[in-house]
Amino acid sequence: MRLVLGLCKVAAFTFLIFTTSAALAQNVILIIGDGMDDHQITMARNYLHGAKGLLTLDTLPVRAAVQVVTLDHNDPSKVVYVADSANSATAIATGQVTSRGRISTSADTDSDLKPITVDLKNAGFAVGIVTTASVTDATPAVFMANVAQRFCENPDMMVQAKIGGNWYADCEDDLIANGGSGSISEQIAGSTIDVVLGGGSKQFAPMAEGADLTVLEQAQAEGYVVVNSVQALEQTVSSSDERVLGLFSPSTMPVRWQATGGVAAEQPEPSLLNQVHEYLGDVTLPAPVKCEVNPTYGDTPPLATMAQAAIAQLAKRSNKGFFLMVESASIDKQSHARRPCGQIGELQQLDETLQVALEFATTNPETLILVTADHGQAAQIIPNNSLFNGYGVPVYTPGRLQRLVTPEGAILAMNYATNEFQAEEHTGVNIPLLANEQGQGLVPSFLLQSDIYGIIKNYLLPETP
Ligand SMILES: [Zn+2]
Known part of the structure; x- marks a missing residue:
C-alpha cells in the first residue's frame, strides 16, 4: 500500500489527508x-459568476436529467408528481420508490428498505454523512435509519408528536418497546456510520427510550467522539481515527447570506385603480436588494470544511475506500x-464542496463524484x-418577488408562487x-432517481447482487 500525503487547505484551517493507494x-x-x-x-450562477460565467458544477463532464417518482401515500398503486x-x-439510498415522509421504509407496508450504506459497511468501506441540516433531517436520515415518518427525529417525537397545526407524527411501531429501532437520532447513535457532521444537537438531548442516558450520551457510549466546534473537529481529525459525531447547531445550521436587512420576497402592491381593472393604474414592486452576510452565520463551519474533515477521517478508517454523502x-x-x-x-457552499471533492480526486483518481x-x-x-x-399594461406576478442587484449590475427577479x-x-x-470523469459510461443521459443507487452500487460493489 502506497501512502500519499496530501495537504489541502479550505476556509479556516488545514487538514492532512492520508490517502491509500489509488x-x-x-x-x-x-x-x-x-x-x-x-x-x-x-x-446561483447568475449572481455568483454572471450570466456568462461558470459554477464548478458546470465544468463536470457528465450531465444527465433525472425523473423523480413518488408513490401516493394513501394509494401506493398510484403516483403523485411532486416529491419530498x-x-x-x-x-437514491435504497433504489426503491416510496411515498412522501418515509425514511427508508416502503410506501405500502412500512417495511424497512436497506440503505446502500449497510452493504458498504459490511463490505469494509467507511461511510460518512455530512449536511447543513440537522443530521436527523430527511436526506441524511435515509442513509442511517429506517422509520415510518420523517418527523420522528428523537425519542420525544415518536407518538402523537405535534408538528404544527393539526398534524401529528406517529411512529409507534418504531418504538424499541414495540420491536422497532427507535427514533432517527437513536438509530444514528447506535449506527456503524463512521462520520456524521451537521446540525441537530437538540435531537440528541432527550433521554433515549428505556435508558438512563441521553441519546448523545448513548452515542458516546457507542464510541462516537462528539464535537461541536470547528476547532474540536480539526483537533479530532488531526489526532485520532475514531468515529466522529459533529453537531454544530441546535437544528438547521445558519445560512451564509441574507438579502439586505434580512427581507424575504414580498408581494407587489397594485394601486387602487389597478385593483378596479387590471389594465389601469400601476403596481409598486419590492425595492431591489443585494445579498449580504447573514449576521447569525458567525463561526458556523462551512460545508466544504466539514466535507474535507470527513474525507480525511474516512480515508484513515478504511483501506478499501469510502462513501460520503454531503448535503447542502x-x-x-x-x-x-x-x-x-x-x-x-x-x-455556493455546495460548489465549494465540489471543489474539495475534485481536489481529492486528483490524487485519488478512483473517486466517483456525483452531484x-x-x-x-x-x-x-x-x-x-x-x-x-411595453403595451402600457401594469402586469405583475401573483406570487412573492425579490429583485436582486447582481454583481454584474443587472436585476435578477426571483418569483415564488406555489x-x-x-x-x-x-x-x-x-x-x-452530474459526475466527474469516473461517471462517463456509468451515467445515462436520462434516468430514474432510483437508478442512482445502482450507479453507486455498481461502482463500489460490482459483485454484490
Ligand atoms: Zn423542502
Missing part, C-alpha cells in the same frame, strides 16, 4: 443539493422561506420588466445528475 481504494462522494433543480442552479426529501432521498440542505429550506440570497449562499438533487423547488427567474409592460401560505412548496421538475 489501486486499492475506491470512493464515491455523493453531493446532494436539496431542492437544487436547474432554476436554483441558474439563479424523504421519499426522493430514499430512492438550505437551497430547499430558504426557497420554502422565499429567500433567494440564502439559497444562493447555500449553492444531484432530491426534487425541484419553488424559486423561478421571471422578467424584471414584463413584456406586457401557494398563498406561509411557506412555498416543492415542484415536480426533473433534477440534474
Whole structure:
C-alpha cells in the first residue's frame, strides 16, 4: 500500500489527508443539493459568476436529467408528481420508490428498505454523512435509519408528536418497546456510520427510550467522539481515527447570506385603480436588494470544511475506500422561506464542496463524484420588466418577488408562487445528475432517481447482487 500525503487547505484551517493507494481504494462522494433543480442552479450562477460565467458544477463532464417518482401515500398503486426529501432521498439510498415522509421504509407496508450504506459497511468501506441540516433531517436520515415518518427525529417525537397545526407524527411501531429501532437520532447513535457532521444537537438531548442516558450520551457510549466546534473537529481529525459525531447547531445550521436587512420576497402592491381593472393604474414592486452576510452565520463551519474533515477521517478508517454523502440542505429550506440570497449562499457552499471533492480526486483518481438533487423547488427567474409592460399594461406576478442587484449590475427577479401560505412548496421538475470523469459510461443521459443507487452500487460493489 502506497501512502500519499496530501495537504489541502479550505476556509479556516488545514487538514492532512492520508490517502491509500489509488489501486486499492475506491470512493464515491455523493453531493446532494436539496431542492437544487436547474432554476436554483441558474439563479446561483447568475449572481455568483454572471450570466456568462461558470459554477464548478458546470465544468463536470457528465450531465444527465433525472425523473423523480413518488408513490401516493394513501394509494401506493398510484403516483403523485411532486416529491419530498424523504421519499426522493430514499430512492437514491435504497433504489426503491416510496411515498412522501418515509425514511427508508416502503410506501405500502412500512417495511424497512436497506440503505446502500449497510452493504458498504459490511463490505469494509467507511461511510460518512455530512449536511447543513440537522443530521436527523430527511436526506441524511435515509442513509442511517429506517422509520415510518420523517418527523420522528428523537425519542420525544415518536407518538402523537405535534408538528404544527393539526398534524401529528406517529411512529409507534418504531418504538424499541414495540420491536422497532427507535427514533432517527437513536438509530444514528447506535449506527456503524463512521462520520456524521451537521446540525441537530437538540435531537440528541432527550433521554433515549428505556435508558438512563441521553441519546448523545448513548452515542458516546457507542464510541462516537462528539464535537461541536470547528476547532474540536480539526483537533479530532488531526489526532485520532475514531468515529466522529459533529453537531454544530441546535437544528438547521445558519445560512451564509441574507438579502439586505434580512427581507424575504414580498408581494407587489397594485394601486387602487389597478385593483378596479387590471389594465389601469400601476403596481409598486419590492425595492431591489443585494445579498449580504447573514449576521447569525458567525463561526458556523462551512460545508466544504466539514466535507474535507470527513474525507480525511474516512480515508484513515478504511483501506478499501469510502462513501460520503454531503448535503447542502438550505437551497430547499430558504426557497420554502422565499429567500433567494440564502439559497444562493447555500449553492455556493455546495460548489465549494465540489471543489474539495475534485481536489481529492486528483490524487485519488478512483473517486466517483456525483452531484444531484432530491426534487425541484419553488424559486423561478421571471422578467424584471414584463413584456406586457411595453403595451402600457401594469402586469405583475401573483406570487412573492425579490429583485436582486447582481454583481454584474443587472436585476435578477426571483418569483415564488406555489401557494398563498406561509411557506412555498416543492415542484415536480426533473433534477440534474452530474459526475466527474469516473461517471462517463456509468451515467445515462436520462434516468430514474432510483437508478442512482445502482450507479453507486455498481461502482463500489460490482459483485454484490
Ligand atoms: Zn423542502
